[in-house]
Amino acid sequence: MSEMFPIEQLSFAEIYNHCTNFQMHQWGMCKDIKYENDIAEEELFFQKTLQKQTAELFSEFKGFDHSFGEIKCTPLEQCHKVRKVSGGQRKAHEEPVKEEATWTIPLAGLEILNNYGSRVSLSRSEKEIASSYDIAQTQVGVRQLTTDGILRLAGEKFIRSCSPRNVNLSLLVGPISSSFPCLADEEINDVELVQILLMSAEKVGKQQYDCASKLLDLCDGMSSAEGNPVQRLVYYFLKALREKIFNETGVIPSNCLDIKQSFDVKEALMSPTPTVISFHKEVPFSQVNQFIGVQVIVENVGEAKRVHIIDLEIRSGLQCMVLMQALGSQRRSPLEHFKVTAIGIKSKEKIEETGRRLTTFALSMNIPFSFNVIMVADMLALSKNHFMLDPKEVVAVVSSYYLWTLLAVPNQLECLMGIIRKINPCVMIITEIEAKHNSPVFVNRFIEALFYYGVFFDAVEDCMGPENPNRLITESMFLNQGIRTVVAAEKEERTIRHVNIAVWRAFFARFRMVEKELSSSSLYQADLVLKNFACGNSCTLARDEKGLIIGWKGTPVHSLTTWKFL
Incomplete structure (x- = not known):
């Protein structure tokens, strides 16, 4: 044929x-109509929708009176504060955890991380790991990794910290610059940011919500909806984790006012x-x-x-x-x-x-x-x-x-x-x-979603450009809704599988x-x-x-x- x-x-x-x-x-978008005006009108429509939903949110949850302590520090300081955060007091709704199991996640979750970092072996040194990610050793701080590369490096370091042979917490929060001297400062910060996000997801999986919330507070200062692809990815995932905590505890964080905001992706695509x-x-x-x-x-x-x-x-x-x-x-x-x-x-x-x-x-x-x-x-x-x-x-x-x-x-x-x-x-x-976003195990689903949506944030950055207003709408509305549903929802509310x-x-x-x-x-x-x-x-x-x-x-x-x- x-x-x-x-x-x-x-x-x-x-x-x-x-x-x-x-x-x-x-x-109705003929050449005599300015394209920028159409984008502005679309953004205004979404903003009005979100503002309306935010007002409804205040009305629905005004009875809650709970505040989470805000931790203010620079990105490098944040990584050193992780030790203190992880040792916080357990709340009544949190399950007790044995001390020796503090930094472990389900074996299936480790296997997923290991699969994504399959170019790397646990037995190899970190400098060999750096080489396997195609980092140019001769151009210190110049070569840029992809979003996927940053995620895999962070995942590999997290795996090493969870290995029974390497239970030393310093492996997870120690300075990466000494292990990967060829990484740019921004890339070092991004790897550390993803590590903290993985730690917070682990705590959510263990129902240690107070500790997870404080770790997410650390991510706040290092992530942004207008940063680089990794920072934007983490920004939306930390919002989804906060929504997950709210769904489990009924307590809405004071710095997260848009938990219930959503829109119909399928209808928008029509x-x-x-x-x-x-x-x-x-x-x-x-x-x-x-x-x-x-x-x-x-x-x-x-x-x-x-x-x-x-x-x-x-x-x-x-x-x-x-x-x-x-x-x-x-x-x-x-x-x-x-x-x-x-x-x-x-x-x-x-x-x-x-x-x-x-x-x-x-x-x-x-x-x-x-x-x-x-x-x-x-x-x-x-x-x-x-x-x-x-x-x-x-x-x-x-x-x-x-x-x-x-x-x-x-x-x-x-x-x-x-x-x-x-x-x-x-x-x-x-x-x-x-993709594999149908696992009943939260941590497994989170890891799969993190790597999958990381690809999209990398793609829209490369194809649409960092300054394109349509990129921001794509991420904040379409990708964000997918992340929220996969990460925060459970049972019949988890419609994206x-x-x-x-x-x-x-x-x-x-x-x-x-x-x-x-x-x-x-x-x-x-x-x-x-x-x-x-x-x-x-x-x-x-x-x-x-x-x-x-x-x-x-x-x-x-x-x-x-x-x-x-």
Whole structure:
């Protein structure tokens, strides 16, 4: 099929720009409107929302009268105060801990840290560790580590402190500059900052909340929403830990007034706002996934005259626009009908708005088009009859970051997959988060989340730039919400759960799904997309069996696989 539809001959950069410009026009962002004003309005909207929620927070928790002692010191002084903090008095709600176990975390948590620092061995000296992280020994204080490198160094030092052979606390809080003389001062401070964050997470896992809170106070002076990527990452994780402490104790810290602030990420992603468009255009992940998906669909529908796309998470509809452009440009005979069915549990107006944009775009492409919306209370209410299937059409199913949303309700996930099996599409394209954020053990989940979101803070810094206002919104709204849910929430409130591709493959096997090999054209398409990004070299593509792992500087971020039903 790939020979019949050589999509690689298309200028996908032009297609994408055409589609995004069309969406911006539909959103009311023509050239005569200043882009900066749109960003300012979006920021103002978010700020007003947060201010309203903060006022509600004061009203809800005004009965609490509890204050945490504020520890004021410089970053270097903070590291020396950790010994005193860790020896604080235990509160009534905290569990007693044996003295010899003070600096241990669950073995699984240590194993996770060790896996992320797999380039390093516990038996090697710290100077050898420094060399293994590609630090230039001849350029002291000049070479910059990635965010992932800082996290792994901090994790390695933390592992050494937790080893039964190395229970000396000085290994954890001692000066790093002597061990890694080639690190810049900022990098030394960042490693120490992450170490303290790991210590506080350990204390939260042990329900030693007073000690954890004081450690988080130390992080306050070293982290910031406007600092470097590591400092910003720690800033949002310490906020999530404080929320976790509040959820467990009912005591709200005086220096944490935004614990209950949240917004609907899924609904926000459905509108092509300046921030959403900026992220899609400047960070390569979305475009790589979308264009591979388009290539796969074109290869599988062939010359079918009637094409039906079932999109489980339609969002702004950009991928459907790219698909229409590709099908309209490469077919020998025109499409008789192009149908899109979107499934929703809420946000009906947003989905219908997407449908109107797609309808207008199809009209501009002279493609016969229809858009159907299936609104259900939950996936248990969904049936095959909802889809208005035509025996003459070829059906493809697209699932972009949707299946993980049903992990908390497995009966709904199984129901959905059973219905898709009955529909029997020619192909199902599945894009998922490549992470392990579903562990019931808090410390394990925290470590996995820290490294995963560290990749995103590094990516948005490189791609969007430190001064880009859309970067700040991306981190403070979208990434922050993910961190809060993974770290602070438990049970049914922990709605964000991610598992890796190995778990998904085992699940799909229950429905007699067979993985299809991605074509060379699909992979070539991904390479073409990456060449359009200044930071494209940092986005890594790796084969995983018949699927693809999209990563950032070698760290997995997303998985993309294609499937058929036997």
